[in-house]
Amino acid sequence: MSTEERLYSLAAQLKMLEAYMNDLINREATIVRFIQDARLAIDAIRGLDTREGGEDLYTLMPIGIGVYVHAKISTKDKLLVSVGSGIAVEKSREDAIAYIESRVKELESALLSISKQKQELQSRIEGIRGEMNSIVQQMQGQERQMQKG
Numbered sequence: 440m441s442t443e444e445r446l447y448s449l450a451a452q453l454k455m456l457e458a459y460m461n462d463l464i465n466r467e468a469t470i471v472r473f474i475q476d477a478r479l480a481i482d483a484i485r486g487l488d489t490r491e492g493g494e495d496l497y498t499l500m501p502i503g504i505g506v507y508v509h510a511k512i513s514t515k516d517k518l519l520v521s522v523g524s525g526i527a528v529e530k531s532r533e534d535a536i537a538y539i540e541s542r543v544k545e546l547e548s549a550l551l552s553i554s555k556q557k558q559e560l561q562s563r564i565e566g567i568r569g570e571m572n573s574i575v576q577q578m579q580g581q582e583r584q585m586q587k588g
Contacts, residue, residue, distance in 0.1 A: 446574050453567045460560050467553045470546050477543045484532055487515040
């Protein structure tokens with residue numbers, strides 16, 4: 440493989456790795472948002488008991504495309520928790536919080552994995568860039584020698 444072919448090959452690899460890095464960055468941002476949403480949900484569930492004297496609790500319920508309806512929360516002790524595939528299970532507040540916290544742990548584990556992948560990928564990207572720079576410098580050196588000779 441000629442030096443020029445090697446340079447083109449490295450450039451293609453670099454482009455592919457950079458695209459993969461962007462994908463990892465997007466996944467990482469999505470997971471961070473899920474973790475934030477989960478923590479907000481836990482805070483909201485815990486906040487259901489802040490009313491004194493058993494006062495009714497009201498909220499706004501989304502019904503689609505930014506339209507909301509006023510709703511009364513009839514029970515604060517049982518919640519419907521989505522467990523995936525369109526299935527929701529009724530859980531106590533404590534069980535719902537425990538379920539959400541377990542999901543947060545799974546998400547944090549995935550976040551750690553992505554972080555490690557990003558570090559490894561960044562190292563590979565830097566290695567390829569270094570090799571490309573060396574090849575370019577070598578080619579420029581050869582070009583200068585040809586001009587002198």
